[in-house]
Amino acid sequence: MWRNYLTVGIRALAKNRAYAAINIAGLALGIAACLLILGFVRYEFSYDAWLPNADRAFQLQAFYKATPQGGEEMKLQQTSYISGQALKKDFPQVEHAAYVSNQPIVIIKDGQPSTVPGALLTDSNLFDVLEVPFIKGDPRHALDDPHSLVLGQKAATKLFGAADPMGQTVTLSSGDLKADYRVTGVHQDLPKNSSLSFGMVARFDPVTFRAKAPEALTSWNWQEGTYWVKLKSVGDDKLINSQIPAWKKRNMPPEASVVDGRDPGEFQDFKLTNIRDVHLGEAQNGAQRPGNDRGTIVTFAIIALLILGMACVNFTNLATARATQRAREVALRKVLGATRGQLITQFIGESILLATAAMVVALAIVELTLPALNGFLDAQISIRYFALDGLIGPVILLTLLVGLAGGLYPALVLSRFEPARVLKANKSAADAEGSGRLRSVLVVGQFAVSIGLIICTLIVYTQTVYARSADGGFHREGLLQITNLDRPQVDQIATSLVDEIKRIPGVTSVGRTSIAVDNGRHSATGVKLAGSADVVQLGVYPIDPGFVPAMGMKLLAGRNFSLGQPMDDASLPSPRTPEAQRALVQRGANIMLSEEAARRLGFKTPAAAIGKQIMVSMVSDEYGLVPATVIGVVNDVRFRSAREPLQPNFYFFKSSGYPELMVRFQGVEPKVMSERVEASWKRLVPDVPYRARLVDDIVNEMYNQDAARAALFGAFAILAVVIGCLGLFGLAAFTAERRTKEIGIRKVLGAGNRDIVQLLVWQFSRPVLIANIIAWPLAWWVMRGWLNGFDTRITLTPVPFLEAGLLALLIAVGTISAHAYRVARTNPIKALRYE
Secondary structure: HHHHHHHHHHHHHOHHHHHHHHHHHHHHHHHHHHHHHHHHHHHHHHHOOOOOOOOOOHEEEEEEEEOOOOOOOEEOOOOOHHHHHHHHHHHEEEEEEEEEEOOOEEEEEEEEEEOOOEEEEOOHHHHOOOOOEEOOOOOOOOOOOOOOOEEEEEHHHHHOOOOOOOOEEEEEEEEEEEEEEEEEEEEOOOOOOOOOOOOOEEOOHHHOOOOOOOHHOOOOOOEEEEEEEOOOOOOHHHHHHOOOOHHHHHHHOOOHHHOOOOOOHHHHHEEEEEEHHHOOOOEEEOOOOOOOOHHHHHHHHHHHHHHHHHHHHHHHHHHHHHHHHHHHHHHHHOOOOOOHHHHHHHHHHHHHHHHHHHHHHHHHHHHHHHHHHHHOOOOOOOOOOOOOOOOOOHHHHHHHHHHHHHHHHHHHHHHHHHHHHHHHOOOOOOOOOOOHHHHHHHHHHHHHHHHHHHHHHHHHHHHHHHHHHHHOOOOOEEEEEOOOOOOOHOOHHHHHHHHHHHHOOOOOEEEEEEOOOOOOOHHHEEEEEEEOOOOEEEEEEEEOHHHHHHOOOOEEOOOOOOOHHHHHHHOOOOOHHHHHHHHHHHHHEEEEEEEHHHOOOOOOHHHHHHHOEEOOOOOOHOOOEEEEEEEEEEOOOOOOOOOOOOOOOEEEOOOOOOOEEEEEEEEOHHHHHHHHHHHHHHHOOOOOOOEEEHHHHHHHHHHHHHHHHHHHHHHHHHHHHHHHHHHHHHHHHHHHOOHHHHHHHHOOOOOOOOHHHHHHHHHHHHHHHHHHHHHHHHHHHHHHHHHHHOOOOOOOOOOOHHHHHHHHHHHHHHHHHHHHHHHOOOHHHHHHHOO
């Protein structure tokens, strides 16, 4: 019996090759897309799950709520040093804890400076918490010595080539730290599905390292590092997180408050987050590696199922349309004794057979396209078939489910034909019973998905282009951003370096700064107008007089800083002495405001702020506030992504200690200019690596993730349209064949070719038009939520909705026009005699 079912199924497919090809192609594309997308989704959820004892490894994260005074909401993977110390002290559930600081570190080997991506400093053995596999050395004792160093595989090869790195000595230089370190271990390079990013980990003493800035170790608002914690038992994190509110009250002093007179814990919170949840977690500021959005990944999973559903809809549509051609076959089988159950089994078997063929094609597509997908996403998605988490089981299950989903309804329709009615009336394929209402509903669903994806693609792409090209308040072209300026070796000769770079042909201006484009720095403090008790939160950043012209910023009122004005200089020695801080409080300083800062302080125009005195926090709290006079107001500048709120800033000038250098140039190719600046750099500071990037490239890279998302949505939309058109193509062919006699009669009664084409085109255009009614509100709701994640964004207009609807309609019309035109040209005599 089963052999007979198989034979009949193969003959049925061979008899209708076009039907089989369309069905197999549609199903294969749908299954392949589903497998690829779900593979990506599984990959995103697999981050750091490879780490041994990952269920006990946690990151202490800090959360800032928006304050009435204008403080920004921040969700940080970083936290203060003192918060981790307090956590270790108060919670016995903590087995190990390690503070990690990502500092610019220069490695000097044989007198030659170099850097390692992801170089970290830690105050204890990080590998007691994060059990990264080692190739050489003992991870339990690799960082016992205060001058021990662990390298990744790539870093070890870069520094020592094929030689054994164990026991080798190099010199590390970072800030005031310069000491010899011995390599005590080599760990495996981290896979790409990890929120961790380090190629070197060195032991350090935070107290010694921060001798010039001891407040970094005592301030609850100084987030510069990450605390990793290993708990004794699984589930201890729930107990600790539930006790965080009481723990904050016990430990956070009043001076930690970001708002005067308020409980410091009211606007700051902490949470232990499992390492496996860091990548898709809500805290993404200060991350070692860019994370992703859980909602976006879930959306991709839903899209995968929708595309698979569209492929199944194609199968159901074509199978029910084709059912009328098999009416007499079913009737004859019933006359010969076949039961309805046997017929259902036969037709579901044919469906599973077709699904199996489609699955084979789909797996071939997956294998061929996976390398390109990995390259596009910079991922390591792998397909394994015969492992514990292999695909062979899900593939078999998916084949059966697709076969059942696509074949069950057609089987029920086919098996219910009554042989007496069919054979008595001598019904042909054209006349057999069957309603097209379900097929119309399914076509509407298909195109609703396609139109929705097209709308999302258009909006995401438009917003990405807008964010990349929007005016950030500065001139992006011809601007070079150089780091490593705060290294002691560079800081000592920074003035000479600036003068040297200014003399390079093509350079128009050079400025030093602590705030630059996407440099990861965020600093804020409370300020208030003299004589007022109202506190306003503003960003606070030092800049030198060359920064404003180098950035191409506009001076809206007042003047820029000047080296010839002593009150402009608010420098403090390093470390800051009590005498110097008291002197600054007594004499005051000059500052500049951004336009938004002036507005928040209550000034109606930039000019109204000039000459006004503001009390600002520029020294330790015990010495009071510094009276600062506003000498200039500049336009707002968006230094960070368009997703983040525009920060209102005040700027002050100091003579040294800047981490970034901005170089404005014109009339010279960017590569040539960078080479000229590098030559000057190496001549003056040969032992510090030169690191520079074009600001235009930095801005573009800020939105790479959004661009990738737009490309993925675009790929999904194209795939959905292709699958929908395949089904529409097949359905149009069967409909045209079914209406052959009707069309012949219409032509005999005087209908022209144009009338026939319009008749058939309108039949398939109606579902597409109805699909717009479903797709538009859903796409609007989804995209409105996505756009709300941007501080500056495009206006959601009807244009992308109309474009998507029109494009879907044109594609549908183009798909069925060939059939309609061919049928319209058929000789009506042949149409009426075709039986």
